[in-house]
Amino acid sequence: MPPVPNPPGDGSMRAPTIKDVAELAGVGFKTVSRVLNDEPNVRPETRERILAAVAELGYRRNSIASSIRRRDQRTSSIGLIVEDLANPFASSLTRAVQDYALERQHLVLVGSSDGVPERESDLVAEFSARRVDGLILVPNGTDQSYLEIERAHGIPVVFVDRPGRGIEADTVISENALGVAEAVRHLAAFGHTRIAFLGDLPTIHTTERRLAGFRTAMAELGTGPDPRHVRTGLRDGDRAYRAAVELFGLDPAPTALICGNNLITIGAVHALQHLGLRDRVAFIAFDDLELADLLRPALTVIAQDTAAIGTSAARALFERLQDPAAPYRRISLPVRLIPRSSGEIRASDPPEPRTGD
Amino acid sequence: MPPVPNPPGDGSMRAPTIKDVAELAGVGFKTVSRVLNDEPNVRPETRERILAAVAELGYRRNSIASSIRRRDQRTSSIGLIVEDLANPFASSLTRAVQDYALERQHLVLVGSSDGVPERESDLVAEFSARRVDGLILVPNGTDQSYLEIERAHGIPVVFVDRPGRGIEADTVISENALGVAEAVRHLAAFGHTRIAFLGDLPTIHTTERRLAGFRTAMAELGTGPDPRHVRTGLRDGDRAYRAAVELFGLDPAPTALICGNNLITIGAVHALQHLGLRDRVAFIAFDDLELADLLRPALTVIAQDTAAIGTSAARALFERLQDPAAPYRRISLPVRLIPRSSGEIRASDPPEPRTGD
DNA sequence: CGGCAAGCTGACAACGTTGTCGACAACGTG
């Protein structure tokens, strides 16, 4: 890695303004503004001269200066806050939001809250200071009422994946409960009754809904779940791994397992692998994963349509910008059970309880 | 999804300014500015009154107005352009850039170019119009010389994953050639000589480097690769799938396969799966994947340190902002071969050539 | 008590842009 000797031997280090353009073209700077904004009443010849000057200087409109003067004060940018952009759920959501926004000439500022409420509100404050036109966020913690301030200042908010608390707003959410309930029935159809559930923090709305779907469907089966087979508070793959190992040390051990999100899935599959149970315990994961269909057995999943979630959220935001007075909407998006193998393992041959590890 | 009746019954729809704050506190607006910027020479009592007014109005500094007036004109935001944010390589890179930037009070505008040069330059133009303080980008196409304009206007550029063309700039790149060469030697140690390579467009720098490493190491083995065993131009998983299927219809078929990126890997593993060859053909993938260690056989990969790449790129950009005259640097980051199983399949039992499909 | 520095505060210009308005030329009409 040899340093390249070539320093940036440029001159100005300062972007040209419309006044520079005007001077070069020999016109008043307001006329330049007219050309740049496609306003009428500029002689074609003058227009030409100005465009030539623009090209020569490499002028780029300063749209932040523009936005402070414009009537609507819009910055043509929106803010998006997810939990962790490196998570495939978040990144594909972000991609969808971006595409929708870009079609409408808007850029997207992105931030990761890591589930920490303070980071979330810090990011909101930063976005708000940049005067984003609107916010889309995956809310954390117990209170989003602070967002009333942003809204009162004309910055609408859309919640995605979970509803905000202490505030009413447009919200886009998957049908979490229905998805898990379907998974339970699917497993039941293969003879399972001892079905376990591993979930994230119970305070997170998605965990709560998925667990609710689990309990509802388990109740339909008769006895409901064995309380020891329901574990929550699993913030990461490691904790999920340990919880899964414990699960299969129980007597009776579950014969089927449902995991509440993709991090938990990864931890749990590792655990099943370690215990040599991957072919014997039925397994259904919430959230699809890139290689899920290549595992042996291939993972049966409850897939969210992340692109549709992002697009819906973005659409809701732009509609809200157009009509701030419309009633708030709660948009539910279906999830889809994709049977691949792991969810179709029969309960006929239950693993004998293990003695420990 | 019932519409919630509650309309946003707020009043102003306009964010308060320092003048509003000043009026409420009964001071001149410049004094408010002083307090907000922690400038000296404000009586503690006055300061209190102003902070109270700020809190009461929910005032948030308009940092875009601030940035047009500030001496350095900095917006405290940077732009990042990746190929596809939904790709795990891009999203984890983005996450790292974001974290580095956020620690320095900067926000990140993100865009996906999809590998289309025009989209890339459009995004650059948009970012430039927003007056980002700097740009980090994964360049596409054959020419980035248009970025000289941005740089002349004081917006530095850092290339990541690939060098820009037609322009010199700070660049952060993985040691692609070394990684693939190591993979070839690894396979050779398990008896392979008929090793195939599947790559993306040969015009992409990473493809070119990885292929170069492949050819170098193959040459060391003696004969060099069978030309029919080297396929490039595979833009997506589907094409990679078809190429892989064709590969194993050849006589002699390769006994080992190296894939040039994660999309190709997914296509190729599907192909091996379809052909029933996953346990017989040795396989090494460039780029790690989330579930790679859970496949059977687990995927041996050449892993890039995506977080380190993102952090290095961000660091390079901030250092460039501090010292625009420093010589350009080219930063190489090591890759790591992670043996898991698929790369350690011996060549002793080669699959008989297939008759076709 | 006069003088002077230091602390505090506000009036005003300026950033790069858009909005408003008026000046001026060209044109058509009576």
Place this chain on the structure above:
DNA sequence: CACGTTGTCGACAACGTTGTCAGCTTGCCG
């Protein structure tokens, strides 16, 4: 030729903020 209308263009104010500077109030020293 007088007049209004239309098209073209620039001077100027304004957006919300920071930079500059001058003015006022203190407190301290002689």
